[in-house]
Amino acid sequence: MRKRNLIIGTVLVTIGGGMGAGAALAYDGTNCSEPGVCWEPKPGYPDKIEGSKYDPKHSDSELNKQQESIQGMEKRNAMRVEHFKKTGEWVNDTDELELQQAMSEDEQS
């Protein structure tokens, strides 16, 4: 606890110092607004790029593609694992697993 107080104190001193002589100088990573948050824009550059000349205008659909892909892989892996745990047989092709499952459901009904 004592160490934590010391560290917070150190950070605040650093922030205070930064507001004085350091703030006008270029980013050196020492002017922390809170623990672990020490980035600041370089002189002449925006702190937000949205709407600035550096706005890359990312497409939301592009940004979401990785997660959509990962969720699909997780689902397919779960099917393979479930089948493996039941049968001891590993089947890569999830279409085949879906077909087997559909046939099994047909038989039961």
Add this chain to the structure above:
Amino acid sequence: MARARRTSIRQGCFALATVSVCLAAVPATAQQSQGDKLNELSQSEENWVMQCKNYDCNHFSESTQVNAENVQNLTPAWSFSTGVLNGHEGAPIVVDGMMYINGPYPNNVFALDLDDPNRIVWQYKPKQDPAARSVACCDVVNRGLAYYPGDGDTPPLVIETLLDGHLLALNAETGEQYWKLEVMDPSVGQTLTQSPYVVKDKVIVGSSGAELGVRGVVTAFNVKTGEQEWRAYATGPDEDLLLADDFNINNPQYGQEGLGTKTWEGDAWKIGGGTNWGWYAYDPEEELFYYGSGNPAPWNETMRPGDNKWTMTIFGRDLETGEAKFGYQKTPHDEWDYAGVNVMMLSEQEIDGEKRKLLTHPDRNGILYSLDRTNGDLVRADKMDDTVNWVKHVDMESGQPVRDPEYGTRMDHRSKDICPSAMGYHNQGVDSYDPNQQLFFIGMNHLCMDWEPYMLPYRAGQFFVGANVWTYPGPKGNREEGTGSGQVKAYDAKTGDFKWEVMERFAVWGGTTATAGNLVFYGTLDGFIKARDSRTGELLWKFKLPSGVIGHPITYMHDGTQYVGINYGVGGWPGVGLVFDLNDPSAGLGAVGAFKELANHTQMGGGFIAFSLDGESPYTKDIQTGEYQSQSASAGNDRQASN
């Protein structure tokens, strides 16, 4: 024979007069995990069962048959071609008298019997999506295999990543596929190049593709069933990061909750990089494993305001839950591609009168960090070389690097003479730690760069770099010739001093291996394997290989003989110009210009060579080993007579 050896290994001690190999002598940490068969196997000098040698990842062998007094007698014993020419990172693994070796794409796997390595016991050639090659950033490398020793229900497994994002487990005895998981998807830029990491009943694997905006992730699967146990991201909401409730409790100045989104603008964390494709270590006492997340994406820093947490971070995560106990971000808001995935080496040393459980990490940013691996305390942060200039020093209280703005990067500006370069003063090499001398042996790059960002949109599956880079040897090298881009140093983490250091013609990309024979081995890009006296740095032995080296040496005992072996096969990031015949100095993410001289020393190849004293091998011990045995001795005699 192999069965008999398995029995003897499990009994713990070996009747080898020249080698001190006994489980009674293993470190306390090893004894903590009794019943952990992989850990036990790693204590035997007859095995090299993990890429890092052991959970400590110290890459250190107790074997002394080859030593500083006789190493000049090392001679090739046998060799094996993988049949593939791209860069060969990593090394084979050795277990129970077998060697398992793979290579770059297409990631073929071979099992060799060390009693007669002429015989390929089994081979596996994976079918994978060739499109993965087009999204691999830096050649089509693979960093080697992992091994699971099996239990009563599950056979021993050889596990590898495939470039197209699969994780593949093979039955170690037959080479048949046991399971195969989809982990990464090349259609959105994701690949796998890492060596998987097995601990107990888990196999852990990271991700590659930060140069394509891939959001980094580390995932644990049950090694017996393939079932996903946990998955932790490098960026995004805390629940995705798997932060423990007491995350960074000992070091709140590093940052705690909410920063995986707060330190990014908008949804940039979704394409923010932080992949991890390097090396892990594990402490059985703490039940924590350690690794580093890589660079934020894109390289163009102006496009991603904020500290970009938790890229560039040394994580200590709970093995069972994946929860992060601590995270220390070494290069907040990276501006130079100092991807922090490098090796983690565990040791116990006395620092300022206090015994510390250290995690030592030579980072790409040119700083050698030592953390207390129980809680993440920053213990040391020493410049790897006095030419590191992006940072003045690391504030030991806050952990923040104090940057020199002169070497910062930004849009509409070409920054010059930044040291290290994007390739780092240290990259993917696996280094070594000699616990007897308490020295780390660091294979280094000596490379600096010019850097000029540019804007580009994100398109899933396309390169998302945003910077042109020109790389060249550092101030101690020869920039005109393109030489002097490597170093090897002996580092004392207790004092921060370098006991010795030597320059090399090219980057020492693959790392080092140390032995109790007072030796340190490493390979060079121009194709030598070298041995130095680990006490002094004196060059004692070298051998010119068929191609350059980007992997790490190994050593193992077999049938009373100590072998030293290494993969050859130039390539990887430093060899990308040679491999793909590129000439633009800024091509290959800046590597081509730095290594323009390399093609005058070596060409592509791919394989493994084992050395021993006087070339002793199964074929010299019994020249009939591997000979064709005629079905009918009389038929052979008849043919001889007719000649």
